[in-house]
Amino acid sequence: xxxxxxxxxxxxxxxxxxxxxxxxxxxxxxxxxxxxxxxxxxxxxxxxxxxxxxxxxxxxxxxxxxxxxxxxxxxxxxxxxxxxxxxxxxxxxxxxxxxxxxxxxxxxxxxxxxxxxxxxxxxxxxxxxxxxxxxxxxxxxxxxxxxxxxxxxxxxxxxxxxxxxxxxxxxxxxxxxxxxxxxxxxxxxxxxxxxxxxxxxxxxxxxxxxxxxxxxxxxxxxxxxxxxxxxxxxxxxxxxxxxxxxxxxxxxxxxxxxxxxxxxxxxxxxxxxxxxxxxxxxxxxxxxxxxxxxxxxxxxxxxxxxxxxxxxxxxxxxxxxxxxxxxxxxxxxxxxxxxxxxxxxxxxxxxxxxxxxxxxxxxxxxxxxxxxxxxxxxxxxxxxxxxxxxxxxxxxxxxxxxxxxxxxxxxxx
Ligand code: GLA
Numbered sequence: 001x002x003x004x005x006x007x008x009x010x011x012x013x014x015x016x017x018x019x020x021x022x023x024x025x026x027x028x029x030x031x032x033x034x035x036x037x038x039x040x041x042x043x044x045x046x047x048x049x050x051x052x053x054x055x056x057x058x059x060x061x062x063x064x065x066x067x068x069x070x071x072x073x074x075x076x077x078x079x080x081x082x083x084x085x086x087x088x089x090x091x092x093x094x095x096x097x098x099x100x101x102x103x104x105x106x107x108x109x110x111x112x113x114x115x116x117x118x119x120x121x122x123x124x125x126x127x128x129x130x131x132x133x134x135x136x137x138x139x140x141x142x143x144x145x146x147x148x149x150x151x152x153x154x155x156x157x158x159x160x161x162x163x164x165x166x167x168x169x170x171x172x173x174x175x176x177x178x179x180x181x182x183x184x185x186x187x188x189x190x191x192x193x194x195x196x197x198x199x200x201x202x203x204x205x206x207x208x209x210x211x212x213x214x215x216x217x218x219x220x221x222x223x224x225x226x227x228x229x230x231x232x233x234x235x236x237x238x239x240x241x242x243x244x245x246x247x248x249x250x251x252x253x254x255x256x257x258x259x260x261x262x263x264x265x266x267x268x269x270x271x272x273x274x275x276x277x278x279x280x281x282x283x284x285x286x287x288x289x290x291x292x293x294x295x296x297x298x299x300x301x302x303x304x305x306x307x308x309x310x311x312x313x314x315x316x317x318x319x320x321x322x323x324x325x326x327x328x329x330x331x332x333x334x335x336x337x338x339x340x341x342x343x344x345x346x347x348x349x350x351x352x353x354x355x356x357x358x359x360x361x362x363x364x365x366x367x368x369x370x371x372x373x374x375x376x377x378x379x380x381x382x383x384x385x386x387x388x389x390x391x392x393x394x395x396x397x398x399x400x401x402x403x404x405x406x407x408x409x410x411x412x413x
Pocket of ligand 1: 036072
């Protein structure tokens with residue numbers, strides 16, 4: 001009875017106080033792990049606890065990963081009063097105990113629901129139960145909600161997500177709100193006031209450049225998803241990110257493909273949500289996920305999504321503006337052969353109208369070039385950059401503005 005009254009009071013409060021999203025969350029792209037890509041519906045509290053332990057022991061927590069997110073299929077039934085319960089066999093200790101454990105490690109717990117009648121996995125959805133579900137999540141100590149879009153026939157996306165945003169606000173616990181409607185209703189146009197991130201595409205698949213046909217829908221390889229991000233960067237920024245889906249690093253692609261995938265997500269200022277088994281990952285996978293220099297590109301406080309500067313056959317060159325007039329640069333080799341690349345800074349002019357920044361190297365501005373994977377110093381932009389980029393791989397560098405060289409302002413480094 002008490003809980004029913006609390007829910008009623010929260011619903012009433014929501015109609016009298018102007019609801020909004022929790023504003024000071026996800027000021028840089030969220031980082032964490034999600035169960036779906038590797039485990040699908042096979043989730044239980046043992047997996048979640050062990051994954052949280054592995055997030056700490058592997059160095060991922062230290063590298064910035066924070067959220068441990070349970071995707072679909074954690075649900076049991078609703079009780080007689082309509083409150084959702086976790087599956088009693090898979091989560092016998094309950095969600096509150098799990099959240100307490102995750103919090104004791106200095107991590108945060110995420111959960112999943114759906115705006116429709118049922119989730120994609122056929123579990124109870126939140127349609128008509130939004131305030132009740134949000135109150136349960138807050139009571140359990142949940143920190144992140146991924147909200148899916150299956151079984152929503154007849155619903156309008158913006159309104160459905162607005163309802164859950166308001167319900168989370170009314171519940172009173174700051175919860176990152178992850179809009180997962182696959183880009184169908186262009187959430188980048190309306191999502192910034194509602195959620196902290198929005199999926200821009202259908203589901204990812206662990207392949208370099210394939211379409212995996214499920215019959216009525218497809219999931220997509222890394223390059224397919226990358227190409228679908230065109231034209232969206234102006235919508236992203238601190239607190240509201242484009243989400244090209246959770247990562248497939250460690251889920252079957254080659255090491256170079258995984259490295260390229262991770263680097264590209266960092267250039268896109270994408271949420272870095274690992275999707276592999278953290279308990280048994282290889283050292284190569286661990287090294288990719290915990291490369292702090294690459295993570296720092298993703299987490300740069302300006303929160304400016306990178307952009308494709310140039311394409312030459314299989315080679316793409318990407319740039320991302322960083323704080324203190326620095327830049328990240330990535331050379332992607334999409335093709336099946338190693339490619340030799342020469343980039344003569346003096347003849348290039350990198351201009352980003354969106355952020356009103358430029359790196360006109362010919363005007364005497366000099367940058368030091370740091371290779372973020374080889375962890376070597378590649379000299380400065382006084383000499384052309386010459387590199388061999390292996391097939392399905394990247395060269396990723398950080399350009400550090402040298403103080404006192406050219407231009408009027410000096411870099412802080
Ligand atoms: C949809 C989402 C996925 C995952 C599944 C769960 O396909 O896009 O990320 O959450 O549902 O059923």
